[in-house]
Amino acid sequence: MILLVASYLGNLARWNLFFNIDLIFGSIAVWLVVGFYGVRWGVLAGALSGVCTYFLWGHFYAGVVFTLEALFVGVLFYGDRPTNRPNIVLLDGLFWLLIGVPLGWFFYAGVLQADPFQVQIILLKQPVNGIFNALVASLLMTYLPIHRWLNRPSAINSLAVQQTLFNLLVAFVFFPTLLLIVLASRDVVDNIRAEARADLSRVSGYAVAALRSWHQENLRSANELALQVVQYHKTDLEHLQHHLESTQRLLPDLRQVQVWNREGRLLVSSHNRSRSSNRSDEAFDEPFGKAFDAAIAPLSPYAALARQTLQPILSDVVSGSPPYVIWNFPIVRDGQVEGLITSELTLDRVESLLRQSAGDQDLDLTLIGRRQVVVLSTQGDRPPGSLLQLPENSSIEQLDEHFYQLFPDKHRPIMVRWINSSFVQEVPVDVGLPWTLEVMASAQPDMRNIQSIYSRNLALLLAIALLALLVSALVSQRMVRPLSRLAQVTTNLPDKLLAGQPIDWPDSQITELAFLVKNFRTMGKTLTQQFGAIQQALSYEALVRRITDSVRDSLDESQILQTAVQALGQELNLLCCDAALYSADQKYSTIQYEYTVALPSALGTSFAIPNEFSEVHGLLLRGESCQFCAALPHPVRPTACMMTVLAHPIWDDQGVLGDLWLFKPQGECFEEPEVRLVQQVASQCAIALRQARLYEAAQIQLKALEDLNLLKDDFLSTVSHELRTPITNIKMAINMLKLSQHNERREQYLKILEAECEREANLINDLLDLQRLASGTQALELEPISLQDWVLHIVESFQERIRNRQQTLQIEISDKLPVITSDPACLERILTELLNNACKYTPPGEKIRVAACAVGPFDCETAVMTETTAETTTETIAKATGGDRPFALKPFAAAPNLASAQNFASLYSSNSGFFVLRVCNSGVEIPTEALDHIFEKFYRVPGIDRWKQGGTGLGLALVQKMTEHLGGSIQVASAARQTCFTVVLPVAPPHQAAPQSTV
Numbered sequence: 001m002i003l004l005v006a007s008y009l010g011n012l013a014r015w016n017l018f019f020n021i022d023l024i025f026g027s028i029a030v031w032l033v034v035g036f037y038g039v040r041w042g043v044l045a046g047a048l049s050g051v052c053t054y055f056l057w058g059h060f061y062a063g064v065v066f067t068l069e070a071l072f073v074g075v076l077f078y079g080d081r082p083t084n085r086p087n088i089v090l091l092d093g094l095f096w097l098l099i100g101v102p103l104g105w106f107f108y109a110g111v112l113q114a115d116p117f118q119v120q121i122i123l124l125k126q127p128v129n130g131i132f133n134a135l136v137a138s139l140l141m142t143y144l145p146i147h148r149w150l151n152r153p154s155a156i157n158s159l160a161v162q163q164t165l166f167n168l169l170v171a172f173v174f175f176p177t178l179l180l181i182v183l184a185s186r187d188v189v190d191n192i193r194a195e196a197r198a199d200l201s202r203v204s205g206y207a208v209a210a211l212r213s214w215h216q217e218n219l220r221s222a223n224e225l226a227l228q229v230v231q232y233h234k235t236d237l238e239h240l241q242h243h244l245e246s247t248q249r250l251l252p253d254l255r256q257v258q259v260w261n262r263e264g265r266l267l268v269s270s271h272n273r274s275r276s277s278n279r280s281d282e283a284f285d286e287p288f289g290k291a292f293d294a295a296i297a298p299l300s301p302y303a304a305l306a307r308q309t310l311q312p313i314l315s316d317v318v319s320g321s322p323p324y325v326i327w328n329f330p331i332v333r334d335g336q337v338e339g340l341i342t343s344e345l346t347l348d349r350v351e352s353l354l355r356q357s358a359g360d361q362d363l364d365l366t367l368i369g370r371r372q373v374v375v376l377s378t379q380g381d382r383p384p385g386s387l388l389q390l391p392e393n394s395s396i397e398q399l400d401e402h403f404y405q406l407f408p409d410k411h412r413p414i415m416v417r418w419i420n421s422s423f424v425q426e427v428p429v430d431v432g433l434p435w436t437l438e439v440m441a442s443a444q445p446d447m448r449n450i451q452s453i454y455s456r457n458l459a460l461l462l463a464i465a466l467l468a469l470l471v472s473a474l475v476s477q478r479m480v481r482p483l484s485r486l487a488q489v490t491t492n493l494p495d496k497l498l499a500g501q502p503i504d505w506p507d508s509q510i511t512e513l514a515f516l517v518k519n520f521r522t523m524g525k526t527l528t529q530q531f532g533a534i535q536q537a538l539s540y541e542a543l544v545r546r547i548t549d550s551v552r553d554s555l556d557e558s559q560i561l562q563t564a565v566q567a568l569g570q571e572l573n574l575l576c577c578d579a580a581l582y583s584a585d586q587k588y589s590t591i592q593y594e595y596t597v598a599l600p601s602a603l604g605t606s607f608a609i610p611n612e613f614s615e616v617h618g619l620l621l622r623g624e625s626c627q628f629c630a631a632l633p634h635p636v637r638p639t640a641c642m643m644t645v646l647a648h649p650i651w652d653d654q655g656v657l658g659d660l661w662l663f664k665p666q667g668e669c670f671e672e673p674e675v676r677l678v679q680q681v682a683s684q685c686a687i688a689l690r691q692a693r694l695y696e697a698a699q700i701q702l703k704a705l706e707d708l709n710l711l712k713d714d715f716l717s718t719v720s721h722e723l724r725t726p727i728t729n730i731k732m733a734i735n736m737l738k739l740s741q742h743n744e745r746r747e748q749y750l751k752i753l754e755a756e757c758e759r760e761a762n763l764i765n766d767l768l769d770l771q772r773l774a775s776g777t778q779a780l781e782l783e784p785i786s787l788q789d790w791v792l793h794i795v796e797s798f799q800e801r802i803r804n805r806q807q808t809l810q811i812e813i814s815d816k817l818p819v820i821t822s823d824p825a826c827l828e829r830i831l832t833e834l835l836n837n838a839c840k841y842t843p844p845g846e847k848i849r850v851a852a853c854a855v856g857p858f859d860c861e862t863a864v865m866t867e868t869t870a871e872t873t874t875e876t877i878a879k880a881t882g883g884d885r886p887f888a889l890k891p892f893a894a895a896p897n898l899a900s901a902q903n904f905a906s907l908y909s910s911n912s913g914f915f916v917l918r919v920c921n922s923g924v925e926i927p928t929e930a931l932d933h934i935f936e937k938f939y940r941v942p943g944i945d946r947w948k949q950g951g952t953g954l955g956l957a958l959v960q961k962m963t964e965h966l967g968g969s970i971q972v973a974s975a976a977r978q979t980c981f982t983v984v985l986p987v988a989p990p991h992q993a994a995p996q997s998t999v
Contacts, residue, residue, distance in 0.1 A: 003029045007045040011052040031137035036152040039074035046070025061107035092134035096127035120455050192446045196423035204427045204439045207357035212430045221247050222329040241268045257343040306330045317375045322346050323384035347376050366438040402426050419447045482508040540677045547684045557692035561593045569595035581658035602636040611635045620649040620659050646670045648678045652686040726760035773961035780823045787817035794831045806844035812851040820987045826962040833955040834919040846923030854915045917983040926974035935960040
C-alpha cells in the first residue's frame with residue numbers, strides 16, 4: 001500500500017524543467033512494486049501513477065503509456081528465468097524504443113495536435129525520465145535491503161557483470177547530465193527574461209535618447225524664437241518673419257507656426273507674410289483674450305494650460321497624413337506672459353528615429369500619449385490616435401516597475417502561451433513631454449532556441465543510454481575472464497599469505513586490470529608486513545598487559561619496575577635498559593632498576609641533574625621523550641658512546657618521577673611502535689610508583705588512625721573509670737552511713753564521702769581547666785610573687801608525705817631569686833603536680849630534688865628548642881642552680897602547639913629574663929618511647945606505678961597547658977634512673993594574647 005501511494009505521490013513531486021515540461025518520479029515506486037509484488041500489482045501501480053498525470057497535464061494519454069510500460073516490463077522481467085532475471089533498465093529502454101515513443105507521437109502530434117517543437121521535447125523527455133526512474137529503482141533493489149523491510153523475497157538475487165556495468169555506466173552518465181539539465185532549467189525562464197530586459201533596455205535607451213534630443217532641439221528653437229519676439233515685436237516684425245522662416249527651414253517638422261503678442265495680435269505666421277507686415281489690420285486691434293481664443297479655438301485647452309503654467313504644452317496627436325501635434329510655447333518675461341507661439345509638429349522624424357532605434361531587430365516601438373492614446377507606432381495595427389488596449393483573454397505578469405510579460409489566450413497550454421508571449425518595457429521619454437515609449441519583443445525566438453538546445457541535450461542523453469549497453473557488453477567480455485581468475489587467486493588470500501603459498505597472479509592487457517593485479521600484489525606484500533606488525537603489536541600488547549596485571553595485582557614497586565625493565569630489554573632486543581628515579585627536588589637521579597647484556601652494570605649509581613645531558617633531562621623534566629645518538633659519554637655509562645638512546649620520562653599528571661633509558665647499537669633506531677610501547681610501559685611504571693607510594697602512605701595513615709583509635713578508647717575508658725570510681729565509693733559510703741549505728745563509724749564514712757566528692761570535683765575541675773586552657777578562655781590573675789618564700793611554702797606541705805614514704809627531699813633555691821609577676825594559682829598548681837608526681841613514683845630511699853634559679857635574658861632566634869639550644873639551656877640551668885648534669889634535656893623537635901612556640905619565642909626574646917624551676921627524682925626512669933606522650937591527657941606510663949596508686953593522667957597535661965598559659969615552656973628528660981622536669985617561665989610575662997586551641 002505504501003508503494004502504491006508512493007507511485008501516485010511520486011508524480012506529484014515533479015520537477016518542472018520549463019514551460020510545463022515536468023520530470024516525474026512515480027515510476028520508481030512502480031518498478032519496486034513490479035520487483036517485489038509481481039506484474040498485477042505493478043500494472044495497478046502504473047495505472048495509479050497515470051491517473052495523477054491527468055491532473056497534471058489535463059489529458060489521460062500519458063496514463064495509457066505508463067500503464068502499458070508497467071505491463072511490458074513486468075511480463076518480460078519475470079518471463080521464464082526466475083533466477084537470472086533481465087535488467088529493468090534494459091527492458092524499459094526497449095519499451096520506449098518500440099512502443100513508448102511511437103505511441104507518444106500518435107497521442108501528442110496526432111490527437112492533441114501539439115506544437116512540433118513541444119512534441120519533440122516530450123518524446124525525448126519521457127524516455128529519458130522513464131529510463132532514469134528504472135535505473136534508480138534497479139539500484140535501490142540491488143544495493144538496499146528493501147526486501148527485508150517489506151518482508152518479501154529479493155527481486156534481484158545477483159547481477160551479471162554486464163548488467164552491473166550497464167547500470168553503472170548509465171548512472172554515471174545519467175545522474176550528472178540530468179542533474180546539469182535540471183539545474184540549468186531552473187534559470188531558463190529567468191535567463192530569457194533577463195536577456196529580454198537587457199535588449200529592450202538597450203533599444204529603449206537609444207530611442208529615448210533620440211527622442212529627448214528631438215524634444216530639446218524643438219525647445220531650443222522655440223525658446224530662440226521667443227527671445228526674438230521679446231526683442232523685435234515692437235520694432236522689426238520683418239526680422240521676426242525672416243527668423244521664423246529660417247527656423248522652419250532648419251526644422252522641417254515645424255508647420256503652421258504662429259506668434260501672438262500679449263495684446264492678442266498675430267505678429268507673424270509661417271504661411272501669412274502679408275498680415276504680419278500690416279499693423280493696421282482689424283485683427284490686431286482685438287483684445288488679447290478674444291483674438292487669441294478665436295485664432296486657436298481648436299487647441300484652446302492646451303493654449304490656456306500653457307498660459308496658466310507658463311510651460312510649453314504639447315497637444316494630443318492629430319490624425320492626418322502625416323499625423324502631427326500642436327506645440328503651445330508661452331513667451332514669458334519677468335514672470336508675465338508676453339505672448340504665445342503655436343506650431344504644428346509633424347511626426348515623420350519621430351517615426352524615423354523609432355525605426356532607426358529598432359534597427360533590424362524584431363521589435364515594436366510605440367509612443368503613448370495622454371490617456372493611453374497611441375502617438376506613433378512601428379506596429380501596423382496601432383494607428384496614431386487609437387486607444388492602446390490589451391488583446392482579449394490576455395494577461396500580464398509584471399516583472400518590475402517598467403517591465404512586464406504579455407501572455408495571450410489564457411486557455412491555451414502554458415508552453416503555447418510562452419511561445420506567443422511578448423516582453424514589454426515602458427519608459428517615460430522626457431520631462432515636459434507627455435509621452436511613454438513602449439518597446440515590445442516577441443519571446444518566440446528565445447523559446448525556439450531553448451527548445452532546440454534541450455531537444456539536442458535530451459536526444460544526446462538518450463543516445464548515450466542506448467549505447468551504454470553495447471559498451472558494457474564489449475567491456476565486460478574483456479574484463480570478466482581476468483577478473484574471474486583474479487577472484488580465484490585472491491580467495492582466502494590472507495590464509496595463503498600466512499601459509500607462505502606461492503601465488504600465480506594473472507596478467508591482463510587492460511590497464512585498469514593490470515593496475516588492479518599490481519595493487520593486489522602490493523596488498524599481499526603489505527599484508528605480509530602488516531601481519532608481522534600485528535604480531536609485533538600483539539606481542540607488545542601482551543607485554544603491556546602483563547605489566548598492567550602486575551601493577552593491578554602487586555604493590556611492590558621494585559618487582560614491577562624490574563619486570564618492566566627486563567621485559568623491555570628482551571622484547572626490543574636492547575643492549576641495556578635502566579630505570580632511574582629522581583630525588584624529591586629533581587636534582588639527583590639514581591639508577592635503581594637495570595637490564596643489560598652489553599654494558600657494565602650501573603645499578604644504584606646516583607648522578608646530579610643537570611649534567612652532560614642537560615638538554616635531554618630538560619625535556620624529560622617537561623614530560624617529553626627524546627631519541628638521539630649519544631656523542632658524549634654517559635655520566636655512569638662511559639662505554640655507551642655513539643649508541644642510539646631513547647630517553648623517556650616516567651611521569652603522570654602530578655609530575656615526573658624518573659626516567660627510562662634504552663640503548664641500541666649504533667645505526668639502529670627506535671620505530672614508532674617501539675616508542676609507543678615504551679610510552680605505555682612508562683605510564684604503567686608511573687602508576688606502579690604512585691600506587692606503591694600511596695599504599696605506603698595509606699599504611700602509615702592507617703597505623704596512625706589505629707593508634708588514635710586506641711588512644712580514644714583508652715581516653716574514654718580512663719574518663720569513664722575515673723568518673724565512676726568516686727561515685728561508686730560515694731554510694732558505698734552512703735549505704736554504710738545508713739547501716740552504721742556508731743558515731744565513730746559514721747564520722748569515718750562521712751570523711752570518705754567528703755574525700756570522694758572532693759576527688760570527683762577535682763577530676764571534673766581538671767577537665768574543665770584543660771578545656772578552658774585549650775580554648776583560651778581562662779584569664780591570668782597576675783600578682784607579684786617572692787619565689788623563695790613561695791617555693792618553700794609549697795614544698796613544706798609535702799614534708800610529711802615524703803618522710804612517710806622514706807624519701808629524701810633536697811631543696812636548691814638560689815638566694816638571688818627575683819620577685820616575679822605571675823598567676824599564683826597556676827604557678828602553685830604546676831609545682832604541686834610535679835611534686836605529687838615525684839612523690840608518687842620515687843622508690844623509698846631515693847631522692848627528690850627541687851631547684852629554682854633565675855637566668856638573665858638571651859637571644860633565641862627560633863620558637864622551638866633544637867638540639868643545640870636544649871644543650872645550652874641545660875648547661876645554663878645546671879650552672880645557675882649549682883647542680884650536676886647527669887642527663888640531657890629532651891629537646892623540642894617540634895613545639896607542642898603554635899601557642900607554646902610563640903610564648904617560648906617571646907620568653908627568650910624578653911629583656912626581663914626568666915626563671916627555671918626543676919623537679920627531679922631518682923630511682924625511676926621513663927621509657928624513651930613514653931617521653932613523646934608524657935604530656936597527653938589521661939596518659940600513664942605503663943608499669944611505672946608499682947604501688948598502684950592510680951590517678952587520672954591529667955596532672956602533667958594540666959602542667960603543660962598552664963606553663964604555656966603563663967608564657968613558658970616545660971621539658972622532661974629521663975636517663976640513668978633519673979627523671980627531671982624543667983619549667984622555664986618569664987619573670988614578667990609578655991602581653992597576654994589568646995592562645996590558639998589545640999583540641
